[in-house]
Amino acid sequence: MRYGFFPGCAYKTAAGYRESVEALNRALAIQLVEIPDWNCCGATAVFSINSSVALVLSGRLLALADLHGFDEIITVCNACYTTLRKAIHMMEHHPELITEINKHLKTETLQLKRLLPVRHYLDVLANDIPEMRWRKVKQSKSDSDLRVAAYYGCQLTRPWKDQGQPERPDVLEQFLERLGVTVIEHSAKTLCCGASHMIPYAKDCAPLVSRIIREVRKKNGNIIATICPMCQFNLDAGQGRLNIPGTPIAFFTQIVGLALGIDSKDLGIDKLLVPMYKISDNKE
Amino acid sequence: MKRDQINIGVYICHCGMNISPKVDVEAVAEFAEGLAHVRIARDYKFMCSSPGQEFIIDDIRQYGLNRIVVASCSPRMHEATFRNACETAGINRHYFQMANIREQAAWVTLDTKEATAKAMDLVAAAVARVTYHRPLESREVKVNKSILVIGGGIAGMQAAISSGNAGYQVYLIEREPSIGGHMAKFDKTFPTLDCAACIMTPKMVEVGQHESIRLFTYSEVVSVEGFVGNYSVRILKKPRFIDESKCNGCGICMEKCPIKKIPSEFNENLSFRTAIYSPFPQAVPNTPVIDPDHCRILAENKPCGACEKFCEAGAIDFNQQPEHMDITVGSIIIATGFKAFDPEPLVQYGYGIYPEVYTSLEFERLNNATGPTGGSILMKGGDFPKRVAIIHCVGSRDAQYREYCSRVCCMYSMKFAHLVREKTGAEVWEFYIDVRSPGKLYEEFYNRVQKEGVHMIRGRVAEVTDILDDPENSEDKGRLTVVAENTLTRRMLRIPVDMVILSVGLEPAEGAGDVGRMIGVSSDGNGWFTELHAKLAPVSTVIKGVFLAGCCQGPKDIPDTVAQAMGASGEAVALLSKGTVMTRAEISFIDPDLCAGCQTCVEVCVYNAIDFDEGRGIATVNELLCQGCGSCAVACPSSAASIKHFTNRQVMEELEAILI
Numbered sequence: 001m002r003y004g005f006f007p008g009c010a011y012k013t014a015a016g017y018r019e020s021v022e023a024l025n026r027a028l029a030i031q032l033v034e035i036p037d038w039n040c041c042g043a044t045a046v047f048s049i050n051s052s053v054a055l056v057l058s059g060r061l062l063a064l065a066d067l068h069g070f071d072e073i074i075t076v077c078n079a080c081y082t083t084l085r086k087a088i089h090m091m092e093h094h095p096e097l098i099t100e101i102n103k104h105l106k107t108e109t110l111q112l113k114r115l116l117p118v119r120h121y122l123d124v125l126a127n128d129i130p131e132m133r134w135r136k137v138k139q140s141k142s143d144s145d146l147r148v149a150a151y152y153g154c155q156l157t158r159p160w161k162d163q164g165q166p167e168r169p170d171v172l173e174q175f176l177e178r179l180g181v182t183v184i185e186h187s188a189k190t191l192c193c194g195a196s197h198m199i200p201y202a203k204d205c206a207p208l209v210s211r212i213i214r215e216v217r218k219k220n221g222n223i224i225a226t227i228c229p230m231c232q233f234n235l236d237a238g239q240g241r242l243n244i245p246g247t248p249i250a251f252f253t254q255i256v257g258l259a260l261g262i263d264s265k266d267l268g269i270d271k272l273l274v275p276m277y278k279i280s281d282n283k284e
Numbered sequence: 285m286k287r288d289q290i291n292i293g294v295y296i297c298h299c300g301m302n303i304s305p306k307v308d309v310e311a312v313a314e315f316a317e318g319l320a321h322v323r324i325a326r327d328y329k330f331m332c333s334s335p336g337q338e339f340i341i342d343d344i345r346q347y348g349l350n351r352i353v354v355a356s357c358s359p360r361m362h363e364a365t366f367r368n369a370c371e372t373a374g375i376n377r378h379y380f381q382m383a384n385i386r387e388q389a390a391w392v393t394l395d396t397k398e399a400t401a402k403a404m405d406l407v408a409a410a411v412a413r414v415t416y417h418r419p420l421e422s423r424e425v426k427v428n429k430s431i432l433v434i435g436g437g438i439a440g441m442q443a444a445i446s447s448g449n450a451g452y453q454v455y456l457i458e459r460e461p462s463i464g465g466h467m468a469k470f471d472k473t474f475p476t477l478d479c480a481a482c483i484m485t486p487k488m489v490e491v492g493q494h495e496s497i498r499l500f501t502y503s504e505v506v507s508v509e510g511f512v513g514n515y516s517v518r519i520l521k522k523p524r525f526i527d528e529s530k531c532n533g534c535g536i537c538m539e540k541c542p543i544k545k546i547p548s549e550f551n552e553n554l555s556f557r558t559a560i561y562s563p564f565p566q567a568v569p570n571t572p573v574i575d576p577d578h579c580r581i582l583a584e585n586k587p588c589g590a591c592e593k594f595c596e597a598g599a600i601d602f603n604q605q606p607e608h609m610d611i612t613v614g615s616i617i618i619a620t621g622f623k624a625f626d627p628e629p630l631v632q633y634g635y636g637i638y639p640e641v642y643t644s645l646e647f648e649r650l651n652n653a654t655g656p657t658g659g660s661i662l663m664k665g666g667d668f669p670k671r672v673a674i675i676h677c678v679g680s681r682d683a684q685y686r687e688y689c690s691r692v693c694c695m696y697s698m699k700f701a702h703l704v705r706e707k708t709g710a711e712v713w714e715f716y717i718d719v720r721s722p723g724k725l726y727e728e729f730y731n732r733v734q735k736e737g738v739h740m741i742r743g744r745v746a747e748v749t750d751i752l753d754d755p756e757n758s759e760d761k762g763r764l765t766v767v768a769e770n771t772l773t774r775r776m777l778r779i780p781v782d783m784v785i786l787s788v789g790l791e792p793a794e795g796a797g798d799v800g801r802m803i804g805v806s807s808d809g810n811g812w813f814t815e816l817h818a819k820l821a822p823v824s825t826v827i828k829g830v831f832l833a834g835c836c837q838g839p840k841d842i843p844d845t846v847a848q849a850m851g852a853s854g855e856a857v858a859l860l861s862k863g864t865v866m867t868r869a870e871i872s873f874i875d876p877d878l879c880a881g882c883q884t885c886v887e888v889c890v891y892n893a894i895d896f897d898e899g900r901g902i903a904t905v906n907e908l909l910c911q912g913c914g915s916c917a918v919a920c921p922s923s924a925a926s927i928k929h930f931t932n933r934q935v936m937e938e939l940e941a942i943l944i
Contacts, residue, residue: 055513167747187749207753215751 002069003124004116005032005059008080009040010229015236016268021076021121023266027137027257028129031076035065041083044265045196046226051090052100058087059101063110076121078228078255082155084118091115117275120156122161122227122252126175138179139261147230148183148255149221151212152190154230172225173254179259188215193234202241209237211236213247223276225252244273288414291323291348293341294407297331297356308400312355315404319411322728323347330691332362337369343385344373351375351414355383355407364699376419378869378929383410405942406489412941416934420869425908427865428614430455431856434505434694434799437465438484438842439834439849440619440676446853447617448496452860455611456491457519458501459795460879462567463487463620469550469645469658471652472844474699475729481653485566497721502573509892512829513614513865523604525574525582526560530599533570537591537600546578548656552646560591564654574600574853597701615829615856616803617848618813620796622835625679625686625788632747633675633786638764639664641748641784643787651703661707668708669782673766674700675745676716680789688810690789691839694720697787698730701738713739715768741777743768753778770827790839803830812838823852828865831855870929871910872917876902878924885916885925 012018025032039060046054061084065073075081091097092115102112150172157166164171167190173183191212194205212235216224226232226249234250250272257267269276294316308520309327324347331354343349352375354366359382367377385403391398409768429452433444436458442563444456447778467473468488470480491497500519507518541558548555550563557563559578582604592600609840624645627635635641640663642650643671648656650662663669671877674697680690694716701712712895719740721730734740745768752760770777792811800807805825806814813836816824834845848894859865872893874885879902886894886903893909894916896902903925905916916925926932 001803165631168637187751211751214755246390265362 001072001128003030003032003072003074004035004065004068004071006035006038006041006065006073006075006084008075008077008229010233011076014229014232015271015273016253016254017076017232017251019266019268019271020251020257023257023262024125024253024260026109027260027262028125028133030124030129033068033070035061035070037064038067041080043083043196045077047083047086054083055087055090055097056101056104058084058106059091059098059112060110062088062103063105063112064114065116066112066114067110070116073116073118074114074121074124075118076227077134077230078120078153079230081118081120082160086159087150088115088118102227120227121161122156122172122175124172125253125256134179134260137260144218145222146182146255146258147220147222148181149216149219149224149233150176150183150189150252151216151226151231153193153226153228154190154195156227157190172227175201176225176252176255176259179261180257181255184216184219184221186215186219187220191215193231194238195230195234198234198238205234205238206241209235210242210244213239213244215244216247217245221247223248223250223255225250225255227252239274248272248274248276250276290348290351291349292319292321292351292353292411292414293340293343293347294319294322294325294326294353294411295331295336295355296325296385296403297336297354298327298329299356300330301392303356303386303390303403306393306396306399307385308396309403311400312385312403312407315412316353316355316407316667319408321351321415323349331356332365336364340365340366340369341373342377342701344370349375349635350379352380353383353407353410353414354380355385355403355410357386358382358384359574376421378420379414379417379641381410381417383407383415383741393861399515409941413934413938416931416937419927420928422866422869424864425513425867427863428515428612429453429860429863430611430613431853431860432505432515432517432611432613432616433457433619433833434458434616434809435619435621435834435836436463436491436499436501437619437621437834438467438487439836439845440465440617441487442846443619443853443856444491444497445487445494446850447857448494450853450857450861452496452857454494454497455519456497456499456515457503457505459501459504460563461502461524461561461571461573462488462563462569463491463499463501464564464568464898466645467842468564468566469552469652470648472699474695475629475723475725476922477699477702479616480574481566488568497579498570499598501569503609505799505802508616510612511867511909512827512859514908515613515616515829517611517613517616519609519611520738521607521609523576523606524571525576525579525600525602525604526571527599527601527604528569530570530597530607531571531595532597533562533572534596534943535562535572536596540590540594542590543578543580546575550645551656554561554646554649556757566654570597574602575692578938582857614860615831617827617831617849617852617856618799618803618805619852620793620799621831622790622839625690625791627678627786627788629685630678633678633745633784634748634764635752635786638748638750638784640669640764640782641786642789643786644693644700645788647700647785648780651700651707659707661704666873667782669704669710670708670764671779671781671785672701672704672708672710672712672785672840673712673745673748673779673781674712674714675748675766675784676787678788679791680785681901686789686791686810689720690840691720692788692841693787695723695729695841697785698733698738699784700787701735702733704708705736705738710782711737711739713741713766713781715741715743715745715766717742723837723843725888741768741770743771748784752780788837789797790816790835792836796836803827805830805832813835819943822901823848823855824892829856829859867908868910870912870927871907872905872912872914873926873928874903874905874917874920875924875926876900876904878922879903880922880924882921884919884921888915888919890915 543559547553833849833852
């Protein structure tokens with residue numbers, strides 16, 4: 001299986017996402033090869049303004065991945081994930097769109113010939129890595145006092161319904177529990193983080209962040225695991241405006257790395273705005 | 285019969301504007317006139333009308349026609365009509381063939397020329413075929429004047445009572461230990477709020493004591509064979525482990541049974557029952573059953589026998605075995621009812637996650653005088669709720685689950701609202717898509733509930749969550765929040781409540797599909813049994829002598845269910861009262877001169893209609909059992925078996941006329 005990695009816009013600047021993904025790739029010998037010359041997925045914005053332009057963006061990515069011989073496209077962001085899947089869904093139901101897209105791609109001598117599957121990195125970790133490899137990599141029993149609240153945000157499970165229960169999923173919890181991580185059950189898993197409204201409507205978004213953090217604390221969680229750079233940023237940075245005790249917001253890959261015994265420095269944990277003192281202390 | 289004696293009359297129907305002008309009927313008639321053996325061809329506005337039929341009858345008499353072709357609608361619609369006309373004019377009813385140029389040409393073709401060409405092909409095929417038709421006769425056979433009713437809910441009970449009152453022997457089969465069905469679980473019924481038990485239990489007693497009704501509870505139908513008037517039915521009587529003839533229903537066994545913590549199915553798992561149990565106090569019959577999965581002796585082979593020790597009648601029998609009973613009936617009424625939609629997949633409503641989220645059936649029990657709380661509407665902690673939300677259309681009107689409207693939920697939801705207001709004084713919010721109250725006194729009830737101060741909110745609920753907007757408000761601590769948009773005021777609402785009731789929709793009962801397959805009755809995409817005609821034959825099915833009553837045909841409320849049950853009973857009685865039915869004429873025929881005695885046909889016949897005559901070494905057809913399915917004709921290696929009216933010659937001529 002050749003994974004074509006689509007990092008998307010937020011990956012490299014997000015707080016430790018790149019570090020932790022790369023650390024896991026090294027530890028588990030996962031070959032994620034970046035799709036050369038990748039472009040913006042268009043996110044929800046372009047689709048809502050001009051869907052034919054948005055389709056060309058997605059189409060170009062799919063054509064590039066195919067051109068370079070990848071079998072699947074792997075994303076680390078919910079927006080990339082659903083945007084690409086949405087585009088593929090539209091093309092599958094209206095094949096004439098592909099002809100349209102190809103007219104635009106022609107200027108680059110690209111051609112969209114097949115629609116590669118798009119998967120989230122969580123799906124790869126949870127389902128593609130043999131149990132043996134996990135066992136080999138996991139050095140010791142983790143004795144951390146983390147009580148992790150899995151947080152999915154909006155666009156992984158919905159509207160697809162194939163990544164577990166769409167409204168109250170538990171794929172991440174199941175995966176983390178397999179690695180010996182303590183997870184808590186809560187009701188904020190798929191609530192809105194505010195998404196891009198956080199910039200223009202910061203005041204209106206504050207209650208959204210507060211609702212999620214407070215629910216996790218009420219259910220006795222002390223850290224949130226996210227799977228999307230936007231969710232992570234909104235929940236992490238958004239807490240600055242709230243008058244509640246800080247709750248660290250980590251990428252799920254960072255939690256996985258800690259569970260495997262990888263040094264927190266290699267996971268970029270020091271980049272989180274709400275810091276994880278306790279974990280760092282334990283490590284040093 | 286010599287070919288030159290054949291005189292065919294062809295009639296092309298306009299069907300008002302249904303066939304003409306899409307099909308050029310005059311051109312088709314003209315075309316038909318040129319076909320071999322056609323003596324006369326006409327077109328007419330409505331062939332099925334009285335003057336249309338007169339044409340046929342007059343022409344037969346005047347021109348000596350001996351074959352008739354009508355090109356019109358589906359034979360399922362009017363074949364019988366035209367066959368009767370042939371018979372009236374004095375020719376055999378099977379000297380008739382129908383060409384369906386409405387459903388198969390006019391309605392499904394865009395282009396007039398193509399439609400006309402296809403109509404011509406179909407007419408040519410019918411003419412080619414009818415040339416080779418043979419006169420066939422059906423026979424009159426006696427019917428068995430008894431009726432099987434499957435399902436002992438209000439539909440089955442009413443069908444049994446009505447049929448029994450007409451003097452027919454009725455066998456009523458119910459798989460649960462007691463009759464009563466869902467209605468026995470209700471306390472009040474909309475819109476009159478009369479007590480369900482008060483109107484239900486007398487009917488249950490009536491069924492139990494009726495001289496014409498033989499009741500089989502804790503029993504299931506395992507096979508149905510035969511045909512209208514003569515169905516052979518096998519019933520499996522599950523062991524109750526109690527001798528019904530000895531038990532006097534005193535109930536001491538239930539008091540003494542040490543296994544007391546089994547969730548009660550009748551109370552929707554809101555209370556417990558014992559291993560020896562009767563589902564509810566008014567059960568009919570009032571003989572308990574022993575649950576073999578939980579009884580200490582039957583399930584674990586451990587010493588106990590408390591029930592046996594205290595039973596003065598000596599009715600306990602741990603060695604009882606399943607029994608098979610065979611009965612013969614003339615007609616069957618299916619009344620298998622419904623099951624409530626399981627809301628668990630809709631996790632956004634929190635059923636199974638939050639204890640104070642109830643299904644409507646659970647609420648029915650909570651509100652019932654014989655229910656787990658004795659009819660007090662209490663939360664699990666024992667307090668009265670102060671704020672209650674009722675969510676309509678859970679599972680219904682939802683493309684992801686059931687697209688249809690379940691018809692009863694709006695009305696029972698408003699009944700709930702009324703009862704909550706009356707019994708607890710709590711504030712009630714109803715979240716609806718549209719309120720559907722089309723029934724006698726239903727709209728009035730809707731108005732009444734609104735006057736009682738129930739908040740009616742038009743908006744589908746987004747979620748029920750334990751996340752509160754204002755967690756510091758101690759009033760709301762422990763409450764659930766219902767999130768919805770009020771689409772009339774265009775405002776988002778987050779309403780804290782103590783209790784949520786999910787008005788779940790209706791689905792076909794578990795096992796209804798098996799009953800349908802056993803009898804040969806088809807179901808629609810949702811699993812509801814299909815009636816013969818949506819408007820004009822709503823209680824009949826494609827299987828003659830099999831009728832439908834109640835929710836097994838589609839969601840309906842109690843008044844409609846009872847009306848349909850009476851209708852089904854009326855149809856069954858009307859069919860049987862004549863005493864005879866006509867057999868099919870289009871059945872298998874095995875030519876004794878060609879049969880080699882290989883018995884392949886005996887093996888393939890699903891109706892057991894072919895016997896092997898040892899003496900002559902050939903297969904013979906039982907004309908009463910044969911359904912004319914044609915399996916034997918296909919399987920027969922020596923072409924000895926054929927189906928009358930569908931002989932190789934007839935079918936090949938028909939095909940050739942279309943293809944060549």
